[in-house]
Amino acid sequence: MGIEETKKESELEAEVRLELRQSASGFQTGFIRGTDLFGYVGIEAVLDQMRRKTMKAGFEFNIMVVGQSGLGKSTLVNTLFKSKVSRKSCTPDYEEQISKTVKLHAVSHVIEEKGVKMKLTVIDTPGFGDQINNENCWEPIVNYVNEQYEKYLREELNINRKRRIPDSRVHCCIYFLPATGHRLRPIDLEFMKRLGKIVSIVPVIAKADTLTVEERQEFKERIRKDLTSNEIRVYPQREHDEDPEERLLNDRIRESIPFAVVGTDKEHQVNGNKVLGRKTKWGIIEVENVAHCEFANLRDLLIRSHLQDLKDVTHNIHYETYRVRRLNESNMNFSELVLTSWPLKNGTDTCETESQL
Amino acid sequence: MASSDVARQPDKGARPLSLAGHVGFDSLPDQLVNKSITQGFCFNILCIGETGIGKSTLMDTLFNTNFENFESSHFEPQVKLRAQTYDLQESNVRLRLTVVNTVGFGDQMNKQESYQPVVDYIDKQFETYLQEELKIKRSLHNYHDSRVHACLYFISPSGHSLKSLDLVTMKKLDSKVNIIPVIAKADTISKSELHKFKIKIMSELVSNGVQIYQFPLDDETVAKVNTTMNGHLPFAVVGSTEEVCVGNKMVKARQYPWGVVQVENEHHCDFVKLREMLICVNMEDLREQTHTRHYELYRRCKLEEMGFKDTDPECKPVSLQQTYEAKRQEFLAELQKREDEMRQVFVQRVKEKEAELKEAERELQGRFEQLKRLHADEKAALEEKKRLLDNDLTSFGNRRTAAALLQPPGFTVNGKKDKDRKKWVELSCLYLMAQYTQALMANFKLFLS
Numbered sequence: 001m002g003i004e005e006t007k008k009e010s011e012l013e014a015e016v017r018l019e020l021r022q023s024a025s026g027f028q029t030g031f032i033r034g035t036d037l038f039g040y041v042g043i044e045a046v047l048d049q050m051r052r053k054t055m056k057a058g059f060e061f062n063i064m065v066v067g068q069s070g071l072g073k074s075t076l077v078n079t080l081f082k083s084k085v086s087r088k089s090c091t092p093d094y095e096e097q098i099s100k101t102v103k104l105h106a107v108s109h110v111i112e113e114k115g116v117k118m119k120l121t122v123i124d125t126p127g128f129g130d131q132i133n134n135e136n137c138w139e140p141i142v143n144y145v146n147e148q149y150e151k152y153l154r155e156e157l158n159i160n161r162k163r164r165i166p167d168s169r170v171h172c173c174i175y176f177l178p179a180t181g182h183r184l185r186p187i188d189l190e191f192m193k194r195l196g197k198i199v200s201i202v203p204v205i206a207k208a209d210t211l212t213v214e215e216r217q218e219f220k221e222r223i224r225k226d227l228t229s230n231e232i233r234v235y236p237q238r239e240h241d242e243d244p245e246e247r248l249l250n251d252r253i254r255e256s257i258p259f260a261v262v263g264t265d266k267e268h269q270v271n272g273n274k275v276l277g278r279k280t281k282w283g284i285i286e287v288e289n290v291a292h293c294e295f296a297n298l299r300d301l302l303i304r305s306h307l308q309d310l311k312d313v314t315h316n317i318h319y320e321t322y323r324v325r326r327l328n329e330s331n332m333n334f335s336e337l338v339l340t341s342w343p344l345k346n347g348t349d350t351c352e353t354e355s356q357l
Numbered sequence: 358m359a360s361s362d363v364a365r366q367p368d369k370g371a372r373p374l375s376l377a378g379h380v381g382f383d384s385l386p387d388q389l390v391n392k393s394i395t396q397g398f399c400f401n402i403l404c405i406g407e408t409g410i411g412k413s414t415l416m417d418t419l420f421n422t423n424f425e426n427f428e429s430s431h432f433e434p435q436v437k438l439r440a441q442t443y444d445l446q447e448s449n450v451r452l453r454l455t456v457v458n459t460v461g462f463g464d465q466m467n468k469q470e471s472y473q474p475v476v477d478y479i480d481k482q483f484e485t486y487l488q489e490e491l492k493i494k495r496s497l498h499n500y501h502d503s504r505v506h507a508c509l510y511f512i513s514p515s516g517h518s519l520k521s522l523d524l525v526t527m528k529k530l531d532s533k534v535n536i537i538p539v540i541a542k543a544d545t546i547s548k549s550e551l552h553k554f555k556i557k558i559m560s561e562l563v564s565n566g567v568q569i570y571q572f573p574l575d576d577e578t579v580a581k582v583n584t585t586m587n588g589h590l591p592f593a594v595v596g597s598t599e600e601v602c603v604g605n606k607m608v609k610a611r612q613y614p615w616g617v618v619q620v621e622n623e624h625h626c627d628f629v630k631l632r633e634m635l636i637c638v639n640m641e642d643l644r645e646q647t648h649t650r651h652y653e654l655y656r657r658c659k660l661e662e663m664g665f666k667d668t669d670p671e672c673k674p675v676s677l678q679q680t681y682e683a684k685r686q687e688f689l690a691e692l693q694k695r696e697d698e699m700r701q702v703f704v705q706r707v708k709e710k711e712a713e714l715k716e717a718e719r720e721l722q723g724r725f726e727q728l729k730r731l732h733a734d735e736k737a738a739l740e741e742k743k744r745l746l747d748n749d750l751t752s753f754g755n756r757r758t759a760a761a762l763l764q765p766p767g768f769t770v771n772g773k774k775d776k777d778r779k780k781w782v783e784l785s786c787l788y789l790m791a792q793y794t795q796a797l798m799a800n801f802k803l804f805l806s
Contacts, residue, residue: 041421042637043447046398049641051386052576059385082378108371114383119371159660163649243395304381308388316498327493330681 058117060167061307062106062148064199065122066141066191067176068129071206076174076263077122079276079287080299084265085109085122102127102140106168123170129187138191145170145199149322169319171310172235172302173199176206177258181219184226192232198322200235200313202302203227208260208293209278209285216260223258234258236306240313253301259294262287397451399502400640401482403438403534404456405475405526406511407463410541415509415596416456418609418620419632420445423598424456433461436474455503463522472526479505479533483655490656504652506643507570507635508534511541512591516550518557527567533651535570535643537635538562543593543626544611544618551593558591572634573642586634592627595620739804746793757786 065073065086074086086107105124110117123144128137148169155165173195177188184192192201203223205211211219227234234257241247268277268284276287287295302310404412408431417423424441440457457478462471482504489495510527512519527536538558540546546554562569569590572583597620601610609620620628635643664684760782 041419041445041447042632043398043445043452043640044450045637046452046640047390047394047450049638050393051390052578053641053645054386054389056576059382061382080380082376082380083374085374109374110371111374111376111380111382113376113380116383116385118382118385159657161653299381304384305388307382307385308392312392312498320495324493 060119062121062171064170064173066125066128071176072263078265079263102137104144134187138194170199171314173201175201175203179205179207179210181215183222189230196233202235203258205258205260209262259298261295261298262293399453401455401505403505403508405459410511411596412458417598418596429460431464436462436471438478468522472529504647505534506647508536510538514542514545516546516554519561524565531568537570538591540591540593544595579638592631594628595626739800
């Protein structure tokens with residue numbers, strides 16, 4: 001290391017600044033220091049430190065897929081993460097029958113890309129909307145989501161708590177809408193209304209290759225109208241935008257939800273390239289082609305640009321709402337216990353509203 | 358997985374999976390970093406050292422700005438802390454820096470309690486954070502973290518060893534904050550002395566069980582540098598904000614008649630090392646250690662002190678709620694008891710006051726009766742006198758008429774004499790009556806007054 005060497009050599013009027021930069025670049029790559037020689041402090045280095053630390057610690061992401069059977073949930077998840085994350089239920093060796101109630105199934109995998117490790121958990125909901133009587137089919141799901149929040153809260157309130165609380169809270173819930181072309185059905189409305197309050201919902205139109213482009217636009221508009229008229233909040237929510245830039249970006253997204261997606265894991269040759277696509281008699285639907293379907297938009301939203309935001313919204317807003325509600329229920333107002341030197345003032349003790357509503 | 362991340366147990370059922378193509382979540386760290394940039398960073402440094410040892414100058418030099426500082430006097434009655442917050446920006450990174458300086462440290466005659474204000478300050482920051490965390494409606498992600506992330510302890514360059522004040526203070530602080538000892542005004546020590554001094558200091562720290570902050574060795578990219586730096590502790594620093602022309606450049610330096618001590622010259626002092634370690638390499642780690650180790654320890658102690666436990670005496674896990682309920686009942690009972698006590702005391706006092714007042718009333722009544730009796734007596738005496746007087750008057754009147762009757766009517770010789778004598782008797786009677794009535798009036802007046 002440069003520093004070592006110079007120290008060992010005696011009587012050298014070293015031009016320390018330059019040397020430092022050179023030696024420093026040995027252990028911190030790609031760093032732009034201030035050009036002004038006397039203005040250099042090195043605060044920027046904290047970004048790199050943060051990056052290194054988070055990469056070492058790894059990430060966790062929990063995604064829930066909800067929709068009737070046969071809408072292509074598992075296929076879509078597999079396409080999103082380009083690996084066999086979920087087991088498709090249409091394969092011959094799939095033995096389970098349609099269950100009487102909605103049973104949730106969480107499967108975890110660790111995937112790695114360019115040094116970034118992610119523990120991905122996919123929570124499947126077989127049986128949702130499949131029975132004849134679908135009243136209260138969202139209950140097991142709501143219970144599951146709340147259970148995860150409860151687990152986290154318990155751990156957070158522990159005296160001896162872990163360095164990193166294992167995060168099993170649902171960060172994102174993809175809700176599959178069948179491509180009827182009409183509007184939202186009662187079960188869709190009920191579900192999204194209830195779950196929109198506790199988790200970030202991303203609605204998608206499944207098997208969108210049955211809709212033409214015009215039909216798709218009309219369908220989407222009708223859905224958006226239905227969502228606003230029923231006051232259903234889906235991700236990204238308007239109220240959570242923090243600054244004008246974010247608002248602009250999210251507005252564009254809000255104008256194109258729900259995304260019409262097609263999923264597949266088979267590859268075909270198109271114009272000499274191998275692409276993911278569905279081959280039919282009338283052509284090949286390229287999944288990653290923006291002109292064909294909006295899968296790429298969904299993937300970009302979920303993974304490439306808003307993954308951290310999804311986690312943040314879950315942690316800062318949905319989890320906090322749950323916590324407020326829970327602490328009020330159990331009357332755990334720590335400011336009542338005026339012990340020793342605790343002059344506690346709570347912001348407002350009661351949960352007046354739920355998150356943004 | 359990193360082996361040093363102890364809490365991350367191997368997940369059961371989380372099978373590793375290989376990706377068939379580019380998914381894109383490698384941008385996750387960037388997403389996280391971008392969010393942090395918008396939020397800004399927070400860093401709090403505590404500088405402990407004697408007055409005049411160069412704390413403010415070093416901070417100015419480290420951060421290349423001029424924090425408004427003024428010299429403190431040496432006559433502070435006790436140690437105080439002065440915190441100042443600044444917003445710095447370098448390219449797109451915003452840093453909210455809080456520098457806390459001790460004022461009057463080491464100046465008192467009796468330094469036994471010198472460390473206490475510092476410990477109190479650090480605890481107070483932990484306390485505010487803990488309170489915020491335990492609030493029902495909280496906003497942790499917007500919260501301005503004021504917990505002390507790094508503590509620079511300035512050792513004065515005696516060249517011999519640590520002072521006992523240093524040892525005592527550092528021992529008290531080592532479980533609360535990351536301590537980085539630095540040797541101040543290092544241009545007063547020669548190279549060989551410095552080397553011996555450093556070894557002496559480190560051995561003293563070790564033998565006294567003081568745990569100073571060790572630069573972390575678990576990340577391969579920086580492990581090597583950190584190990585080297587760990588060997589150079591404590592850093593011998595020189596601070597200066599003045600610039601001197603050396604060669605053809607202006608460098609930060611101190612100019613002496615015998616030479617120029619350049620601050621950023623590695624041969625002259627360890628300033629550059631300190632800056633590298635404190636800011637460029639380990640700032641994030643310092644913050645993490647503060648949060649995960651020192652703060653958690655404080656929180657645990659505080660909650661246990663309040664009586665919250667994770668398991669009850671039978672080793673069954675007790676939820677926070679149960680403990681809380683129990684505590685609350687206890688507390689309410691205590692309140693009730695105190696209220697009853699206070700009420701009793703109040704009633705007691707009222708009774709006493711009442712008794713007192715009654716006593717006074719009775720006394721007054723007694724006196725009034727007495728006076729009344731007195732008056733009645735006097736009145737009776739006067740009546741008696743009046744009666745006597747009346748009797749006298751009537752008897753005198755009778756005697757007069759009797760005397761007048763006894764005198765014969767044709768008595769002319771002595772007629773005039775009689776008349777005179779009569780007149781004289783009448784006059785004297787009138788005079789006597791007047792006297793008597795006067796006396797009576799006087800008596801009556803006396804009685805009435």
